[in-house]
Amino acid sequence: MSKKKSSTSVRAQRERVQNRKKKQRRRYYVIGAVGVIITIGLFAFVRQINAPTFEDVNIPDSIQMPANADGKSWGPVDAPVVVEEFSDFQ
Secondary structure: OOOOOOOOOHHHHHHHHHHHHHHHHHHHHHHHHHHHHHHHHHHHHHHHHHOOOHHHOOOOOOOOOOOOOOOOOOOOOOOOOOOOOOOOOO
């Protein structure tokens, strides 16, 4: 019995297989990149939803300006230590 000869050469078949694998690899890379982008987007979205609003933030008393602070000095007038700062930005 005689075998029917293939109409395409071995080289052409090998190129078709390589091109198919290359397309499949490219598809995996695109799917992976889209997956990473979706994951990062969901993470950012969930963080935004759960982020505290400005009204929810409690400022500790030590950070708040005292009532006697006028912008240049801070603390009691009769303090035993006075710190003065001089600076030159050049």
